[in-house]
Amino acid sequence: MSTTERPRILVVGGGYVGLYAARRILKKMRYGEATVTVVDPRSYMTYQPFLPEAAAGSISPRHVVVPLRRVLPKAEVLTGRVTTIDQDRKVAVVSPLVGESYELPFDYLVVALGAVSRTFPIPGLAENGIGMKGVEEAIGLRNHVLEQLDKADSTNDEAVRRRALTFVFVGGGFAGAETIGEVEDMARDAAKYYNNVRREDMRFILVDAADKILPEVGPELGKWGLEHLQKRGVEVYLSTSMESCVDGHVVLKNGLEVDSDTIVWTAGVKPNPALARFGLPLGPRGHVDTEATLQVKGSDYIWAAGDNAQVPDLVGRDAGNENAWCPPNAQHALRQAKVLGDNVISGMRGFPQGEYRHANKGAVAGLGLHKGVAMIALGKRVKLKLKGRLAWYMHRGYHGLAVPTWNRKIRVFADWTLAMFLKREVVSLGAVENPREEFYEAAAPVSAAVRESRPKAKAS
Template sequence: MPEGLRQVAAKCSRGCDHACEAPHEVTPRGGWILDGMSTTERPRILVVGGGYVGLYAARRILKKMRYGEATVTVVDPRSYMTYQPFLPEAAAGSISPRHVVVPLRRVLPKAEVLTGRVTTIDQESKVATIAPLVGEAYDLPFDYLVIAMGAVSRTFPIPGLAENGIGMKGVEEAIGLRNHVLEQLDKADSTNDEDVRRRALTFVFVGGGFAGAETVGEVEDMARDAAKYYPNVRREDMRFILVDVAPGILPEVGPKLGEWGLEHLKSRGVECYLGTSMKSCVGGHVELSNGLEVDSSTIVWTAGVKPNPALARFGLPLGPKGHVDVDATMQVRGSGHIWAAGDNAQVPDLAAGKDGAYCPPNAQHALRQAKVLGDNIISALRGFPRRAYKHGNKGAVAGLGLHKGVAMIVVGKTRIKLKGRLAWYMHRTYHGLAVPTWNRKIRVFADWTLAMFLKREVVSLGAMEHPREEFYEAASPVTAAATEEAAAERKTRVKESRAVNHREEAKAS
């Protein structure tokens, strides 16, 4: 249980702390004291998830509410928010991984941030069960609830995928992918075994959306630069394979720009197999539905996302794909105190102009939904009408490596299509300004500016994944066999020393 948070007994409406027998009204449940204030006096807004929607909704609420009007509590297993559009660049070393994440406590200084998971939600009594990283679970009452748990990687029952696949949903995976790719170059440069070399230099990417196309573009760019420092590795020795079941890549920017992006990747030596799926990758042996088989040590999975499966435990109304069912104000249908938005909700797309249309799960909608959701909770606190969410598509940008990208910008009814260096500048400008806090904006632009004058870092820090391994080997308990062996060595050295002494004494006499 967090420090400063303690349960108190139910009080009557007159503030009696003792067991009151008077016939006046008594609060139905105990409150929680935080900084001297109880939720029976100050409503608690509980935000489940600290991603795009969770962070921006909490910021909006804190900005709009009056002093002491409510308590905002954010619960997330991580103490930071990851700006996912920067993950491909973090994997390529163009941005420091530290600048891809935003500390929740720093961005939300007036909120209570709890590091843990919400395991159950009692909608009737308005109580959530919090499981912290350490210690026992505890109950936390709330008055308003925001479901912002985001999405997880969408996978299929493909043999070998769980054991060999690498995702791209978190900064840890981006760092791991970068270290892994550079380690493969180390292996290929140091071995004489052609099979080991071929396997190490084969990189398979499954998924041709934003994440897949951007990741293969950035990683290929990094590997091309890194090859300059490996005498036995050339770019021609590497094999990059992009697989997608769809007929094209980058559907978010339209078919023409998607086709340009496809041809651009092909011109850089990336093998693209569309209308194709991966059937198996057991032991790193990749089998595709078109009959192609390759051995690879690097299999990156970016084939879409799905709502967080934990939503099924909360008793919320869910759509056919597992999203929380909400109305246009992002209020959960059938509930007067629960809201949801972002990747874990199906929000009606009023701008589409047709029934049954929902907003696509992307950062553009998540950021804007969060602000409207925050305004609507403030309105609910004050008894004002809620506002429906309506946002037209403003376009999309994608980077395909250094100085390469595609962009589609919507201005009124006009669609401006860009490609190449200009689109890449647009991509960086948009996301550089969109990342939360000026601290992170400045650091990201500083990374990009330094990269114009300094060469890309190509060092692998694979030991970071197991930082205690070397120390453990040095400090691990000595076994009995090792003790006996050491004792035998000491006896041998003593005998040899005595023999030497005897010989020297004999010579002296």
């Protein structure tokens, strides 16, 4: 970490908003005008819309992350967490990966902590659930599912086999529907290489407390997506919830009980709970309360945007909805980050702040290879609704262009192009989660033998 006499712009969080806001500030800033410092526990930003495809092996996991130091070479990138903020002194406390915490002074602050999985006090969820918020979880889910097929193919115990081939997904929004669609696709392909596993042996279950799935694309396309998944053999239980999953025994509110080693939790997100320690004004659900300029209410040097911010939706309010807020999605995060970056520069130079205003352009979702839904807004009242292969092309085209940096765009499109000619990889690398286990098993007996062979000290 460098010391500087220049003003410091501290960006807390290196996700979508943090990365794009820092890039925008660095682009607009004059040479030597300020120091931009980005603090995040990870040294990379994850493009979350690609996590389902990474879990299914359609995209290399390394291609859905963007290294912060490479993309922000003129910024100071610190790997750690901001634990508290003293607004009176304009000082943040940073806890690095190793070593003691230290204070970091700042002049301007950008809060971009994003969101975490929204969970409920369900018995067994913490011990057995698998999230889908990070690339590590996507890789883990892929390896885990393929390991279950290995397990089912190699056992003679019918109960073990049935448990291994039962996959439960909780949450029917974008993350849940896309993930179960992609994973079912991968499992269907993988089953071709197993002698004792067929798709008919597998049981995929999707659970949601709402009465529909994919609400973001509207009722018509949501109904089509539901029927499509059901035709593929996915059991969908709506208007119900999971009551417990202790030791993998899943109990649903509708009375269904199954045993499963795979319980994937995608039931929404909530603002990062660390916000409660920052002393910022928070909305009823824990979001940072901001003005339309993305300035935190009551402050002229703090901005917030993205999933951790409660940003007024000016377009919705112009239409008569006084309580319209921007939804937490990548479409808004990208555009908010650019406005935020411009406003930080304006605030630093004493110029007026610009307001964030954006009309929803629609939504796209992929449900596996060549399958998807898309709702594209062509005007205030005209919406183009697509389903099937064409919607899937729209989904890939939109997100392929939206992923940050040309480096990652080219790599993602290269993955997709190669997949047209090469078969999907269906190998599990579960051992990467415990890479030292085999070496330890080889080395531990030797070490123990050496200890036993040493002469014992005589008691005095």
